[in-house]
Structure formats: C-alpha cells, structure tokens
Amino acid sequence: MNALEVRGLHTFYGKSHILHGIDLEVREGELVALLGRNGAGKTTTLRTLMGLARPRQGYVRIFGENTTDWPPFRIAGRGVGYVPEGRRIFANLTVDENLKVPLERPGPWTASRVYELFPRLAQRRDNKGRQLSGGEQEMLAIGRALLLNPKLLFLDEPSQGLAPLIVQDVFKVIVAMRSEGISVLLVEQNVRAAVEIADRAYVLDNGAVVYEGPAAEFARDEERVRALAGASAEKWEAME
Ligand SMILES: Nc1ncnc2c1ncn2[C@@H]1O[C@H](COP(=O)(O)OP(=O)(O)O)[C@@H](O)[C@H]1O
Ligand SMILES: [Mg+2]
Numbered sequence: 279m280n281a282l283e284v285r286g287l288h289t290f291y292g293k294s295h296i297l298h299g300i301d302l303e304v305r306e307g308e309l310v311a312l313l314g315r316n317g318a319g320k321t322t323t324l325r326t327l328m329g330l331a332r333p334r335q336g337y338v339r340i341f342g343e344n345t346t347d348w349p350p351f352r353i354a355g356r357g358v359g360y361v362p363e364g365r366r367i368f369a370n371l372t373v374d375e376n377l378k379v380p381l382e383r384p385g386p387w388t389a390s391r392v393y394e395l396f397p398r399l400a401q402r403r404d405n406k407g408r409q410l411s412g413g414e415q416e417m418l419a420i421g422r423a424l425l426l427n428p429k430l431l432f433l434d435e436p437s438q439g440l441a442p443l444i445v446q447d448v449f450k451v452i453v454a455m456r457s458e459g460i461s462v463l464l465v466e467q468n469v470r471a472a473v474e475i476a477d478r479a480y481v482l483d484n485g486a487v488v489y490e491g492p493a494a495e496f497a498r499d500e501e502r503v504r505a506l507a508g509a510s511a512e513k514w515e516a517m518e
Contacts, residue, residue: 279342281306281430281461282327287336289326289485296322298485299336304430304463309456311472311493312465313506314482320465321363323482324432327463328360329353340430354381359428363435363465365419369408373399376407376418377425385427386458392421395451413444420451430461437468449475469507473497481506 282304289297297319304310314320325331327338329350337346345353354360367376377389393400396417402410410418416436423431433452437445445468453475456462466472473479476493489496496502 279306280304280339281308281341282463283339284327285337287323287326287338288334289322289331290334291322291331296485297326297333300482300485300487302480302487302490304461306461307456307459308477309452309462309464309475311476311479312463312482313469313472313479315506316467318482319485320482321434322485324360324362324434324463324465327353327432328358351381354426355383357383357427357429359423359426359431361419361423361431361433361436363438365415367407367410367415367418367422370406372406373403373410373418377422379422379425382425383427387424387427389421389425392424395424395454396421412439413441413447416440416444416448417451420448424455428460430463431455432463432465434465435467436464437466437471445471469503470497473503 280303284300284302287297287300288295300323312320312323322331326333329345329348333346337344339345340353340356340358343356377392398414399417399421402414407415407418420436436448440448449471452462452464464472464476473493473496479491479493479496480487481489
C-alpha cells in the first residue's frame, strides 16, 4: 500500500493557480525528496496534503483513505506529522512545554525518547523556545512531530538556516525515522544532502512535476544537481 498517493492536484490561492496537476507517491517506508527552486510550489503541496489548502481538483489518499476534503486535525489524527517551514515552535513556552502537544498518539515516541534522540534538547528543557538556536528549534519541531507517533511525516526545509554540522545531525535523524518504518516526504533546498539520503526524488517547477526518479540517479547527474542547487530556472529548463 502507498503511504501517500496524489493525483492531478490543482491548488489555487485566490485567483492564482499555483499547483497544476501534481502526481506523486510515497510508498510505505520510503523517504522521498521533493525539490525545486524557490516559489516552485513545494510548501503549497505540503499544505494541500495536510488539508491547510483546499485543492480545486485531484485527490489525496493517505494509507488508502481519501483525505482530500479532511480538515488538518483529522489528517494528523491518522498519524500524519507535519513540520512546517520556519519551525513554528512556541517562543514563550519552554522546551518541555513545547513537547506537551495537544495531539498525542500512543506509540514508541515519548518525550523522554525525544530527549534521548536530541541530548541538546534535554539540556535545554527549561529554556524558552526563543532562547534556542536555529538547530535546537528544528530539533524541537521534529521532536514534537514525533510525539504524534506518525506513520507519515512531511518536513518542510528542515535544514534551512542551519550550520552544516547541525544539518548532518538533522539528516541523520531523518534517516533514523525511515529505519523505524516512518514514511517521509522531505522538502529541501539542500539538494545534494537530500538526494543522498532519499530513495526517490521529485522536482517541481511552476507548480508541476518536471522530474521523477530514483534519488541515486539524480545524484549522479551532477549538472542537474548543480542547476537545481543554484536554483536557476533557466538552467533547469535548458536541460529538459
Ligand atoms: N498565501 C499565498 N497567496 C498567494 N500566493 C502565494 C501564497 N503562498 C505562496 N504563494 C505563491 O505560490 C507560489 C508557490 O509558493 P510556495 O509553495 O511557497 O513555493 P516553495 O515552497 O516551493 O518555495 C509562489 O509563486 C508564491 O508566491
Ligand atoms: Mg517553501
């Protein structure tokens, strides 16, 4: 069974037509990278999958269930975790309080296990969200999503603004999630790092899928990786 199956998704913001018929899949246990330059529609895709934006056409199936018209809390309740862009942790709550999430699902992930995974967070458990570094905030946002004991996880640019060493830590955690059987859809600007850990990759441009294939194949195509990492649409289109 697919963890996620998306067909013909069209999403608008007001009159702006943003997604133009997206098709994508995440198989159970797979780590899939969703790449593309700024403004390509990656965040809009995740928001549509989470029920935060309504598609005008197309459908979303999660573990076989048609969730297209479901509200976000109901989708989360099925075990779908979402770590949004910019982290959205509570600045005035402590780390510990941030981990007291409204929606907990039973499973192996508990706050103490999150602290084991991220010892930095354990040291900072009584610090306020706003006192944390970018990397610690990302760990907290990921930890919070794990407490839902997700079967499927959407991550929106988890490495954004982080120092290279911290990026490595965050990516290690993402790989560890896959080994636990969590299916992951990872949106990343850090193309090289993402295709290194992913099973498959999709590239979006102007709200449409322009590439789909094994991540290893993508990683070997140095010119493509460079064009996308440079985030230049012209270079990318010249290659099609
Ligand atoms: N709330 C919004 N209202 C109108 N247009 C938006 C809104 N959010 C994003 N967009 C536009 O939708 C397009 C896709 O944006 P987004 O999904 O954020 O791209 P990405 O995450 O790939 O950078 C961009 O052209 C952006 O300007
Ligand atoms: Mg985005």
